[in-house]
Each structure stands twice: as structure tokens, then as C-alpha cells.
Amino acid sequence: MGFHALIIGAGSTGAALAHDLTLRGYRVTVVERGEVASETTGRNHGLFHSGGRYAMRDPEAARECAEDNAIVRRIMPGLLELNGGLFVAFNEEDLSYKDRFLEACANCGVPAQEIDVQEALRMEPNLNPNILAAVKVNDGVFDPFHFALAFLATAKSNGAKVYTYTEVLDFTWEGRTVTGVHVRDRRSGKEYELGADFVINAAGPWAGRIAAMAGLHLSVVPTAGVMVAVARRWTRHVINRLNMPGDGDIIVPQRRASVIGTTSWRVEDPDFIPIPDHDFQLMLRRAQEMVPDFNQAPVRGVSAAARPLVKTGGVVAGNERWLSRGTYTFNHARDGVEGLFSIVGGKTTTARFMAEQMANFIGEAVGVDVPCRTKEVELLPYHAYYRLGGER
Ligand SMILES: Cc1cc2nc3c(=O)[nH]c(=O)nc-3n(C[C@H](O)[C@H](O)[C@H](O)COP(=O)(O)OP(=O)(O)OC[C@H]3O[C@@H](n4cnc5c(N)ncnc54)[C@H](O)[C@@H]3O)c2cc1C
Incomplete structure (x- = not known):
């Protein structure tokens, strides 16, 4: 226990994952080049999906939305x-x-x-x-900023550190194993390194670029x-x-x-x-x-x-609506790079579910057998994020 996980990206995916991993006993650091939820998450509709939108075209995503719709109602009282x-x-x-x-x-x-x-x-x-x-x-409505902040507030209360305005420029290595990240503080321009037992790429639409820093291809x-x-x-x-x-x-x-x-x-x-x-x-x-x-x-x-x-097989350019809204998790040990995982896809509505999948996947890879608790643990109010410290 006590593995140190470093998450790249504080959108809804990285935020929910930080919450799940801290509950399972990991030490967590989140590194975000802007503010929390300043990219895709902060600029979405704020639709709390019932699953109806995907029922006909993407049944798997519809099922995930329907299940998490019921769970997130319980853990985010007052926020939806x-x-x-x-x-x-x-x-x-x-x-x-x-x-x-x-x-x-x-x-x-x-x-x-x-x-x-x-x-x-x-x-x-x-x-x-x-x-x-x-x-x-x-269906319902959420404020995407509050949604991500509530996960991170709770993660902070369990020891997570959040580094905003901190951009990952590259990985640090020992042979073919990722040992951390090389970052730039975008306020001061200072560059430094942050070590970790493993790194999770939760950089949303930039996830392909982050993977490319390790010489990998993500579709x-x-x-x-x-x-x-x-x-x-x-x-x-x-x-x-x-x-x-x-x-x-x-x-x-x-x-x-x-x-x-x-x-x-x-x-x-x-x-x-x-x-x-x-x-x-x-x-x-x-x-x-x-x-x-x-x-x-x-x-x-x-x-x-x-x-x-x-991109999974079969979808051609111009038909992007047919791309699945499902979740994809990767352990890059399969591609010859140890210590690096990626999580891509999904929706803000299903961020909790995505995090559960990813944390189970990581647990299997690193040998930590602690069950998920995010279905039961009620999140702190979003504004607790600002009074809890743990930010750089
Ligand atoms: C137009 C639109 C409408 C949508 N509407 C809805 C909706 O109504 N309901 C819903 O549930 N979902 C909706 N979605 C989907 C949802 O917004 C996304 O699935 C979700 O926000 C993705 O979150 P993320 O954390 O993976 O990505 P992001 O929110 O983009 O987070 C990735 C983070 O990584 C950071 N990052 C990137 N590179 C680096 C780096 N080098 N160093 C450090 N940090 C880095 C970025 O700054 C960013 O904050 C919508 C999407 C779009 C585009």
C-alpha cells in the first residue's frame, strides 16, 4: 500500500480518479496545466445524462449513464x-x-x-x-466546475495534492520505466521533476499527445x-x-x-x-x-x-458521431513502457464509473486488492476544495 499515483489532467476524469484512488489508500498527486476543469469538462453542456441520448446508437454508454445517474444522485446531494x-x-x-x-x-x-x-x-x-x-x-443538469471540484475536494481531504498551472513537458525514466514527470510551472516558468510509482494519463483530448511523449500511439x-x-x-x-x-x-x-x-x-x-x-x-x-x-x-x-x-475499427472520418462514448483503459506495459496508464473516452456524467474501472485495472496491475468505495462515499461540497489546501 501507499503507492504514489500521479494523474495528468484535472478534468472530470482525473478528478474522479483522484477520489477513487485516495479512498483505496494510494498517495495521489494531480498535475493540471490550467485550472481545474478548464478544458473539455468546463465547456460541456452540463447534461446529467439519463442514458436516453445513447440508447439507440451506443447501448453500452447508455447503460453506463443510467447506472451512474442513480449512483451520482446519492453521492452528490445538492449539486445536481x-x-x-x-x-x-x-x-x-x-x-x-x-x-x-x-x-x-x-x-x-x-x-x-x-x-x-x-x-x-x-x-x-x-x-x-x-x-x-x-x-x-x-436527465438533469450539473455545473461542470462544481462536479470536478467536489471529487477533488474529497480527494484532498484524503491527502491528495493538486498542482494547477503545471504543465507536463515530458516523462522521467529509468530504462523503459516511467518514474515521474518533468513539468513547468506556467506562472513562474520554473521547470522541475515530480516522481511517482506510476503515472496515469487522463489528459482528455490531449491524451494522444501525452502518450506520444512516451513514444506511444493512442487512437x-x-x-x-x-x-x-x-x-x-x-x-x-x-x-x-x-x-x-x-x-x-x-x-x-x-x-x-x-x-x-x-x-x-x-x-x-x-x-x-x-x-x-x-x-x-x-x-x-x-x-x-x-x-x-x-x-x-x-x-x-x-x-x-x-x-x-x-477510434475503434469501422468508423471513418466524417462519421465521428458513431464513435463510442465508452471508456478505454490502457496499461502501457503491454507496449513496452512500464509505470504508465491511460484513460480516455466516456462522459462527465460517468466519470465516477470510469474511475472505478481504471482503479480496478491499476489495482490488478500493481497488486492492490482494495474494493471501490465511491458508490457509497458522499462527496464534500465543491467549495471545500478551496479551504482544504493541498494545492500548489
Ligand atoms: C461540446 C461537448 C458537450 C458535451 N456535453 C456533455 C454533457 O452535457 N454531459 C456529459 O456528461 N458530458 C459531456 N461531454 C463530454 C465530456 O465533456 C467529456 O467526456 C469530459 O469532459 C472529458 O473529461 P476529461 O477529464 O477526460 O478531459 P478534460 O476535461 O479535457 O481534461 C483533461 C485535462 O488535461 C489537461 N492537460 C492536457 N495536457 C496537459 C499537460 N501536458 N500537462 C498537464 N495537464 C494537461 C487539460 O488542461 C485538461 O484540463 C461533452 C463534450 C463536448 C465536447
């Missing part, structure tokens, strides 16, 4: 807005998906219930009045999506279009705004994602189909981020 979601048919094509959608949800364990159209319109008076069907699911496909936020909450529930996931088919009430998203295209550099005007206009048009007055509201922000998806 459990407002529910509606999958709505706006035309005949959407309507033709309804029965298959209900069947797919049932097969994946995603609770879903058809409701009367008039009831849906009473619940959501700003919806297009010509809707043809509505199905209620357990990470940074897949960008655009979101447009307008003033005012136009709906109380999360509104999804009852169809296969597509461009501009979901409206999430988030803080004092409504966010329409999203698109999906492959980018070479996750640090540089220019937002095509076409995508911005498309989002507004699609939102208007669902909520006719949506475009009356002033635009509050337009953002883009890249999903850390993994």
Missing part, C-alpha cells in the same frame, strides 16, 4: 439539478423513432415513460405547439462540438429531439441561460478550435424548430470543446 428531460417528436420522422426509442431504453435500463402531448405542453409552454409525442427521462480522436447559450431559461426540462443524436438537437437550461448544442467534427489540435459561423447559425435554426422564441433572446456565449473519443 434533477429537473428531468423530455425527448420530443417535432415531426413525423421523429415520431417514427418513438417505439424503437422506448424499446432501446428498456433494453439499456434507462427509465423512460411516454407522456401525453398536452401534458408535455403544460410542462413546457415555450415548446413548439405542434409536437407529436413526448417521452420523459431522468484518440478529438471531436469538437459547438454550443450556443442565449439569455433566459426557455425550458425547465432538458429538451432532446426524439431522433438519432444529431446537430443542434438538445437544449439544456443551464444557470440563467439556455444552451443549444451541438455539432461533431474531428479537429487536429484541441487547443485551436475555430467556430464555423455555419455551425453557429445552424444551432440557432435548430433551436427555433424546438422552441420558436429561442432566437428572440440575446446570445450570451458561443463555445466549442473537443470530446476525447477513441
Whole structure:
């Protein structure tokens, strides 16, 4: 026991993993080049998935979402807005998906219930009045920053250290074994080394670059999506279009705004994602189909981020929506590099589950047989992160 694990990246994946590993008795250091959740995690929709969005196309991811939706409700009290979601048919094509959608949800364990159209319109008076069907699911909303901070606050209370504004430049080695990382403090410019028993690459869409520092190839496909936020909450529930996931088919009430998203295209550099005007206009048009007055509201922000998806066989360029939202764990000892693991894929909603998979995997590799406790341990409030110290 007492192995020292160093995690690269403090998005939702690295944060949840820090929590899981500290509960299992590891000494944990998290190294993040920016602020906590400053990249993909901090720029996502904040949809707390019921699993409905993936039920038809990605049943494995749907099952993971449904299971963790129930668990995370217990461990994050007060942090989630459990407002529910509606999958709505706006035309005949959407309507033709309804029965298959209900069947797919049932097969994946995603609770879903058809409701009367008039009831849906009473619940959501700003919806297009010509809707043809509505199905209620357990979607919700989270603040992505708070989500990651709650995991890290709890990890800190169990001894984890978090180094923000600290960029990994390279690995340190003993032969073919990774012994730590060479970092730069982005505030002072100072460079130094941090040692560890092993390193976990949780760098999201940058995970491929981190692996390349060790001479490895990871099939990470940074897949960008655009979101447009307008003033005012136009709906109380999360509104999804009852169809296969597509461009501009979901409206999430988030803080004092409504966010329409999203698109999906492959980018070479996750640090540089220019937002095509076409995508911005498309989002507004699609939102208007669902909520006719949506475009009356002033635009509050337009953002883009890249999903850390993994290319598995069969998906060709231009079809990135077909990439699985599942979790991929790697022990690079298989590739001839000891002391280095990677975790890629998944969703913020399933970060706890992803961390459990990864910590089990690491435990098997290093011979630590301590069961996961993250299903039971209630997380500290997110703001405890700031008073607990343990940060550099
Ligand atoms: C448009 C869009 C909308 C989405 N909406 C949702 C949603 O509504 N609900 C949901 O559950 N999921 C959503 N997702 C998916 C979710 O956001 C991601 O799966 C999740 O945030 C990935 O987290 P991560 O920690 O793996 O990556 P990140 O959050 O990107 O974290 C990786 C971290 O690694 C750091 N890093 C990179 N290189 C280095 C280095 N050299 N040294 C130190 N640190 C480094 C980065 O700074 C970054 O903070 C969405 C994704 C996108 C793109």
C-alpha cells in the first residue's frame, strides 16, 4: 500500500480518479496545466445524462449513464439539478423513432415513460405547439466546475495534492520505466521533476499527445462540438429531439441561460478550435424548430470543446458521431513502457464509473486488492476544495 499515483489532467476524469484512488489508500498527486476543469469538462453542456441520448446508437454508454445517474444522485446531494428531460417528436420522422426509442431504453435500463402531448405542453409552454409525442427521462443538469471540484475536494481531504498551472513537458525514466514527470510551472516558468510509482494519463483530448511523449500511439480522436447559450431559461426540462443524436438537437437550461448544442467534427489540435459561423447559425435554426422564441433572446456565449473519443475499427472520418462514448483503459506495459496508464473516452456524467474501472485495472496491475468505495462515499461540497489546501 501507499503507492504514489500521479494523474495528468484535472478534468472530470482525473478528478474522479483522484477520489477513487485516495479512498483505496494510494498517495495521489494531480498535475493540471490550467485550472481545474478548464478544458473539455468546463465547456460541456452540463447534461446529467439519463442514458436516453445513447440508447439507440451506443447501448453500452447508455447503460453506463443510467447506472451512474442513480449512483451520482446519492453521492452528490445538492449539486445536481434533477429537473428531468423530455425527448420530443417535432415531426413525423421523429415520431417514427418513438417505439424503437422506448424499446432501446428498456433494453439499456434507462427509465423512460411516454407522456401525453398536452401534458408535455403544460410542462413546457415555450415548446413548439405542434409536437407529436413526448417521452420523459431522468436527465438533469450539473455545473461542470462544481462536479470536478467536489471529487477533488474529497480527494484532498484524503491527502491528495493538486498542482494547477503545471504543465507536463515530458516523462522521467529509468530504462523503459516511467518514474515521474518533468513539468513547468506556467506562472513562474520554473521547470522541475515530480516522481511517482506510476503515472496515469487522463489528459482528455490531449491524451494522444501525452502518450506520444512516451513514444506511444493512442487512437484518440478529438471531436469538437459547438454550443450556443442565449439569455433566459426557455425550458425547465432538458429538451432532446426524439431522433438519432444529431446537430443542434438538445437544449439544456443551464444557470440563467439556455444552451443549444451541438455539432461533431474531428479537429487536429484541441487547443485551436475555430467556430464555423455555419455551425453557429445552424444551432440557432435548430433551436427555433424546438422552441420558436429561442432566437428572440440575446446570445450570451458561443463555445466549442473537443470530446476525447477513441477510434475503434469501422468508423471513418466524417462519421465521428458513431464513435463510442465508452471508456478505454490502457496499461502501457503491454507496449513496452512500464509505470504508465491511460484513460480516455466516456462522459462527465460517468466519470465516477470510469474511475472505478481504471482503479480496478491499476489495482490488478500493481497488486492492490482494495474494493471501490465511491458508490457509497458522499462527496464534500465543491467549495471545500478551496479551504482544504493541498494545492500548489
Ligand atoms: C461540446 C461537448 C458537450 C458535451 N456535453 C456533455 C454533457 O452535457 N454531459 C456529459 O456528461 N458530458 C459531456 N461531454 C463530454 C465530456 O465533456 C467529456 O467526456 C469530459 O469532459 C472529458 O473529461 P476529461 O477529464 O477526460 O478531459 P478534460 O476535461 O479535457 O481534461 C483533461 C485535462 O488535461 C489537461 N492537460 C492536457 N495536457 C496537459 C499537460 N501536458 N500537462 C498537464 N495537464 C494537461 C487539460 O488542461 C485538461 O484540463 C461533452 C463534450 C463536448 C465536447
